[in-house]
Amino acid sequence: MHTVGLVVYPNFQSLALAVASVFEYANLQCEAPFYRFSIVSEQGGPITSSQGFSVFSEPLAETGYDTLIVAGDNECQLPSAALLDYVRHAPQHSRRVASICTGAFVLAAAGLLEGKRATTHWYHARDLKARYPAIQLEEDRIFVVDGQIWTSAGMSAGVDLALAIVESDLGMDAARTVARKLVLYQRRGGGQSQFSALLELNARSDRVQLALTFASENLASDLSVERLAEAARLSPRQFSRVFREETGQSPAKAVERLRVEAARLMMETTRHPIEIIARDTGFGDRERMRQAFLRAFGQPPQTIQRAAGAMQVAL
Numbered sequence: 001m002h003t004v005g006l007v008v009y010p011n012f013q014s015l016a017l018a019v020a021s022v023f024e025y026a027n028l029q030c031e032a033p034f035y036r037f038s039i040v041s042e043q044g045g046p047i048t049s050s051q052g053f054s055v056f057s058e059p060l061a062e063t064g065y066d067t068l069i070v071a072g073d074n075e076c077q078l079p080s081a082a083l084l085d086y087v088r089h090a091p092q093h094s095r096r097v098a099s100i101c102t103g104a105f106v107l108a109a110a111g112l113l114e115g116k117r118a119t120t121h122w123y124h125a126r127d128l129k130a131r132y133p134a135i136q137l138e139e140d141r142i143f144v145v146d147g148q149i150w151t152s153a154g155m156s157a158g159v160d161l162a163l164a165i166v167e168s169d170l171g172m173d174a175a176r177t178v179a180r181k182l183v184l185y186q187r188r189g190g191g192q193s194q195f196s197a198l199l200e201l202n203a204r205s206d207r208v209q210l211a212l213t214f215a216s217e218n219l220a221s222d223l224s225v226e227r228l229a230e231a232a233r234l235s236p237r238q239f240s241r242v243f244r245e246e247t248g249q250s251p252a253k254a255v256e257r258l259r260v261e262a263a264r265l266m267m268e269t270t271r272h273p274i275e276i277i278a279r280d281t282g283f284g285d286r287e288r289m290r291q292a293f294l295r296a297f298g299q300p301p302q303t304i305q306r307a308a309g310a311m312q313v314a315l
Contacts, residue, residue: 001033002169005040005065007087007103008057009079014049015155016071016100022162025178026170034170038065042083050074060086064093067165072102072154076124084110091148096165098150100158107151108132117146121154159184201247201254207232208246211239216258219282223255259283260296267305274301 004023006016020037027033041047044059050073060083068090078084088110090097099107104120105128107113117136120128125139138144143152143161152161159182167175203209214231215223228251229239243251263281266272274286283289286301293301 001036002067003061003065004035004037004067004069005061006038007060007068007070007083007106008039008041008047008049008055009071009073009083010048011050011073011075011077012047012071013073013101013155014051014053016069016103016158017055018156019069019100019158019162021182022159022166022178025181026166026174028181029170029174029177040065042080042086064090066094067096067098068094069098069100069158069162070103070106071100072105072121074102076102076105076127078106078109087112094148096148096150098152098161098165100152100161101154104128104151105131107149108135112149113151116149117144118149118151119144119153120151123154201249201257203246205242205246207234207239208243211243211251212254212258215255216262219255219259219262220280221282223251223282225251228255255282256292257296259289260292263289263293263301264304267301274305277301 006019008016017039020039023035023037027035039047039055039057040060041057042060044057046054047057048054068087070087084106087097087106091112097107097112099120101121102124104113104118105124107118108128108131113132113135115134115136117138119125119138119141122139125137129135129137129139136146141153142157143150143164145164150161150165152158163175163179166178201212203212211228211232215228221227225236225240228243229236232239234242240251243254247254259281263277263283266277266281270277272280274289278284278286278289281289283292290300293299293304297304
């Protein structure tokens with residue numbers, strides 16, 4: 001049985017506990033349980049979370065775990081020297097050593113991220129880089145895998161990391177089934193941005209939100225101002241005015257952002273050629289998509305697709 005230990009320490013961020021459900025539902029896909037999941041701490045017993053409630057933990061096993069996952073906290077505080085020493089030696093007896101959110105600070109303090117590609121919560125990324133400049137920080141990624149070291153962004157990205165672990169162990173179909181059971185809108189690839197275009201557009205009114213939702217669900221269609229205004233049940237002139245007031249940009253620019261985000265996700269989760277991705281996300285041809293990627297990322301689609309392919313090989 002594959003053992004998974006989630007390391008917690010005082011004031012850990014409680015959302016890290018959500019990864020337990022990923023491994024629980026993965027076990028339900030197997031004839032016999034594949035994972036033994038444990039919440040662990042330096043000495044065991046109750047550990048208080050950042051929200052003030054406590055969880056019971058087992059003492060750290062001297063023999064280690066197949067996968068060790070270190071939770072983060074809200075203040076980037078480091079645990080005890082003894083726990084850091086345990087994490088420092090974890091790669092000697094673990095297939096994977098991972099962190100969620102600011103747990104990356106623990107891995108870095110233990111020396112495990114030296115010269116490694118890694119990520120963390122976007123809010124703390126610059127602090128991590130300042131403290132540990134030898135890290136190859138990819139601050140906009142959902143999760144990053146570099147050899148046996150796995151790091152994720154904050155909060156819900158820990159679930160994405162756990163799903164990637166399940167995919168690596170049990171295959172893509174098992175990971176997709178778990179994601180569906182957890183009622184996830186989509187299973188995000190590691191290269192996906194921590195920032196959502198829909199969230200950043202920050203539409204306040206129901207009508208603009210309706211138009212954006214319609215656009216995100218019909219990217220391959222004609223998404224003219226007239227069509228979006230119809231979805232919002234406004235006149236084109238009124239829609240353009242309200243849209244710019246709420247989002248700070250034109251409908252055409254917002255649609256491009258949605259298409260770029262969808263195209264990048266397809267690159268990370270499929271092996272489709274660029275021409276197919278351009279067609280299915282509404283760009284029409286690869287040149288229009290290339291120009292949009294250069295505006296958004298400063299890189300052409302081919303560069304990002306190669307990076308996504310390297311990530312899939314690592315998994």
